[in-house]
Amino acid sequence: MSGSAAVSGTASDAVSALQLALTAEQAAAYGYGVIGAHLSGAQQAAATADWIAHQVSRDELEKLLSARGAVPAAAAVAYRLPVSVQTAAQARSLAVLLEDRVTAAYLGLVALSDRALRKLGAEQIRKSALRAASWRDATVAFPGLTASAK
Amino acid sequence: MAADPTRRTVLAATAALPLLAAGCKGVGALAAPPQPAPDVALLRDVIAAEELMIARYQAAIRLAPGTGASTGSAGAAAGAGTGLAVVLRSLLSQHQAHLARLSARLIVPAGSRYPPALSNRRTPAPRLPSVPHQLAAHLAAAERAASGRLARQLLAAPPSLAQLLASISASEATHVPVLRTAGRIG
Numbered sequence: 001m002s003g004s005a006a007v008s009g010t011a012s013d014a015v016s017a018l019q020l021a022l023t024a025e026q027a028a029a030y031g032y033g034v035i036g037a038h039l040s041g042a043q044q045a046a047a048t049a050d051w052i053a054h055q056v057s058r059d060e061l062e063k064l065l066s067a068r069g070a071v072p073a074a075a076a077v078a079y080r081l082p083v084s085v086q087t088a089a090q091a092r093s094l095a096v097l098l099e100d101r102v103t104a105a106y107l108g109l110v111a112l113s114d115r116a117l118r119k120l121g122a123e124q125i126r127k128s129a130l131r132a133a134s135w136r137d138a139t140v141a142f143p144g145l146t147a148s149a150k
Numbered sequence: 151m152a153a154d155p156t157r158r159t160v161l162a163a164t165a166a167l168p169l170l171a172a173g174c175k176g177v178g179a180l181a182a183p184p185q186p187a188p189d190v191a192l193l194r195d196v197i198a199a200e201e202l203m204i205a206r207y208q209a210a211i212r213l214a215p216g217t218g219a220s221t222g223s224a225g226a227a228a229g230a231g232t233g234l235a236v237v238l239r240s241l242l243s244q245h246q247a248h249l250a251r252l253s254a255r256l257i258v259p260a261g262s263r264y265p266p267a268l269s270n271r272r273t274p275a276p277r278l279p280s281v282p283h284q285l286a287a288h289l290a291a292a293e294r295a296a297s298g299r300l301a302r303q304l305l306a307a308p309p310s311l312a313q314l315l316a317s318i319s320a321s322e323a324t325h326v327p328v329l330r331t332a333g334r335i336g
Contacts, residue, residue, distance in 0.1 A: 103320070110316045111309035122301050122316040129320035130327070139324040141247035142317045 014117055015070045017108035018061055021124070024105035025058040026075040028098040034081060038091035047095065050131050054102070057124060064117075092135050099132035103144035189308050193256050196303060196315065200249045203296055203322075206276045207242040210289055211235050213280050234282050237332040238289075241325050248318045255311065286333025290326045297322040 032051035039047050062072040085091050106128065109121025129143035216233015279285050300319035304312040 107313045107316065110304065110313050113309075115305055118305055118312065119301075122304055122319065125316050126297070126301070126320045126323045129324050133324040133327070139241070139244060139321060139328055141244040141321055142251070142314075143320045143324070145314070145317045 011068060014112055014114055015065065015068055017112055017117070017121075018065050018068075019070070019073050020108050021102075021105045021121075022058060022061040022065065022073055024098075024102045025054050025061060026073075027079050028054040028102050029058055030075070030079045031081060031094055031098045034085055035091040035095050038085055038088055040088075043088070043092075046134065047091075050095070053127070053131075095135040096132050099128045099135065100144065103128040103132065107144050189311055190256065192303060192307055193252060193311065196300065197249065197252050197256065199296055199299065200245060200252060200318075202276070203292065204242065204245050204249060206278065206289060206292060207238055207245060209275045209278055210285055211238045211242065213278060213285060214238055215282055234286060234332050237328060241289075241328065244321060244325070248321065251314065252318075255314075283333040286329045290329040290333070293322045293325045293329065297326075 029051065032047055032054060036044050036047040036051060058075075065072040081094060082097055083090060083094050085094050103125050106121040106124040109117045110125065112118055112121075125144055129140075132143065133139045214233065214235040216235035279288055297319045300315045300322070304315035304319065307315055
């Protein structure tokens with residue numbers, strides 16, 4: 001009965017999910033560079049810590065892709081940010097948005113049958129949800145999922 | 151992504167199989183009744199844990215300072231002058247959302263051999279510390295344990311349930327620092 005329920009288990013599923021997570025991590029790593037520039041003090045320190053966390057995760061995903069014989073998706077030189085950032089409040093909003101996207105991307109890993117990838121996805125979802133809650137100063141019931149769907 | 155009528159249909163269909171088998175004549179080929187789907191048992195377990203968490207919060211709200219104050223906005227973290235009860239009510243509402251979404255996946259036909267709805271089994275009121283900071287710490291520890299348990303359970307769940315459990319596990323993990331902050335404020 002162990003693992004019998006998992007169905008989406010092909011290697012290409014894993015590569016696709018890893019690539020999507022990588023793309024979200026690359027966007028976050030880029031975005032936090034902008035976010036940190038608009039913050040100061042403890043918030044800037046928090047942004048720097050989160051920036052580093054996304055860089056580490058990005059590198060980890062690249063390694064996992066390379067180990068599967070896939071070529072990691074290349075990062076863009078610059079990203080069109082989903083919100084304009086001129087103020088500290090906008091910087092925090094961008095952080096929330098980027099974390100939510102990272103959370104959603106890692107849900108793809110959780111749907112895989114590969115236990116190690118599933119575990120990694122769940123851990124990353126927890127971490128990004130914690131970062132998002134900190135920037136949002138509030139918690140949500142379903143990080144990464146749309147609230148309305150039942 | 152979580153809207154998954156197919157999955158629910160499958161769960162309902164699987165649960166209905168024993169009834170079909172019992173109701174039909176000459177089903178020798180189906181002599182061995184199907185076992186309940188493993189994810190139904192998992193879902194029931196997760197639902198029971200969520201109900202226990204809700205019972206804890208309901209008991210805690212009765213003990214917390216600030217009870218009787220106006221209802222806090224959903225998801226608000228503890229702020230200056232915010233009673234612990236307001237924070238607890240906000241977190242409770244998220245647990246109620248978890249329970250609703252989990253329960254929506256569990257469709258068991260009437261008359262099936264599954265045990266009655268869990269809500270019929272009254273969970274005894276949990277014993278909780280009455281000092282506010284200890285109360286908050288107690289709930290934080292319970293959230294942390296629940297989050298970790300879900301993170302283990304999702305490894306054996308079918309894909310879309312695993313995603314829901316991962317999201318709920320993460321939500322419960324985010325409650326921990328909120329409770330720690332609220333416990334300090336009282």
